[in-house]
Amino acid sequence: MRNFDNEIQTKEIEAAAIKEEMAIIQQEFKTELTVFFSDLFRKKSKELVITNPDKAVELGEDKLKKLKTDVENLITNASEIVDRHFENENLWWHMKENNTTYKHYNDHRLPDFLDNPLRFSYGELGKIFEDHSVIKIPLDHEKTSSYESGFSKLSGKVKYAYGFDVSKTVIEIYKKYSSLHEKALGLRKEIEKIGLEKKKSQIGDIWDSL
Numbered sequence: 001m002r003n004f005d006n007e008i009q010t011k012e013i014e015a016a017a018i019k020e021e022m023a024i025i026q027q028e029f030k031t032e033l034t035v036f037f038s039d040l041f042r043k044k045s046k047e048l049v050i051t052n053p054d055k056a057v058e059l060g061e062d063k064l065k066k067l068k069t070d071v072e073n074l075i076t077n078a079s080e081i082v083d084r085h086f087e088n089e090n091l092w093w094h095m096k097e098n099n100t101t102y103k104h105y106n107d108h109r110l111p112d113f114l115d116n117p118l119r120f121s122y123g124e125l126g127k128i129f130e131d132h133s134v135i136k137i138p139l140d141h142e143k144t145s146s147y148e149s150g151f152s153k154l155s156g157k158v159k160y161a162y163g164f165d166v167s168k169t170v171i172e173i174y175k176k177y178s179s180l181h182e183k184a185l186g187l188r189k190e191i192e193k194i195g196l197e198k199k200k201s202q203i204g205d206i207w208d209s210l
Contacts, residue, residue, distance in 0.1 A: 004198035008191055015187045018180050022094035025177045029170065030086055034079040036167045041078065041125050045071045048129050048149065055134045067132045074124060081124050085117040093181050097188075102178040108165040110174060115163055123158035126151030130158065 045068075049056045056064060074081070089095040091114065093102065104111045110118065126149065129135045135149040137158055152161040 002201070004194055004201065007194050008198075011187050011191045011194070015184055015191070018184045018187070019094040022092070022177055022180045022184070025173060025180065026092055026094065029173045029177060030079070030082050032167070032170050032173055033086065034082045036170055037082060037121060038075045038078045040122065041071065041075050044122075044125055044150075045129075048125075048134060052134050052149075059132065059134070063132065067128070067134070070128050070132070071125070074128060081121050085121045086114075088117070091117065093184065102181040105171065105174060105178070107168070107171060109163065110166060110171070116159070118164070118166070119159040119161075120157060122160035122164070123151060126160070127158040 049064075049067075059067065090098065091100075093100065100113055102111065126135070126137055129149070130137045130151075135151070137149060137151045137153050140152045140154040140159075140161075150161055151158055153159070
């Protein structure tokens with residue numbers, strides 16, 4: 001006689017093992033994203049100073065030095081920023097199973113559901129420059145402002161106003177997560193199929209016993 005419960009248990013063990021792999025990949029993803037943002041913060045901070053020379057000069061050397069120190073602290077704490085925006089169970093299937101599609105990405109961009117965490121992470125830099133009065137950040141709906149600095153505000157939180165590319169390494173790591181997700185979904189479908197076959201077998205046995 002077929003043992004449906006054993007089959008389901010075997011598949012559940014396989015699914016759990018995949019989730020463990022996904023958890024490892026998620027950490028690798030965040031580590032590489034930290035490297036990406038550290039480089040981006042360093043590059044963009046200099047760009048913001050250069051493109052706003054009058055404001056930078058108005059600060060004076062001491063305040064400009066304080067601005068740079070704040071930027072360096074931001075870079076040092078990049079991993080905490082990534083954790084704050086990306087350690088969310090609703091983003092990761094291995095933490096909380098969901099109906100999110102993980103395969104809609106390309107060679108430069110992550111899928112749309114990761115867009116806000118990315119843009120709000122980037123926004124941490126914009127906030128520093130606004131706090132130091134180098135830039136003025138418009139609200140998200142103020143389209144006439146054209147987001148000269150590249151940043152905007154949504155519900156009081158600063159974010160980068162546009163979608164942007166991430167590094168090839170970040171994409172490659174994400175691809176691994178997406179691939180494991182596909183495998184896990186396949187197992188979930190198999191488990192559902194076995195569960196349905198179990199129900200059919202049980203009702204068939206009941207029918208035969210009547």
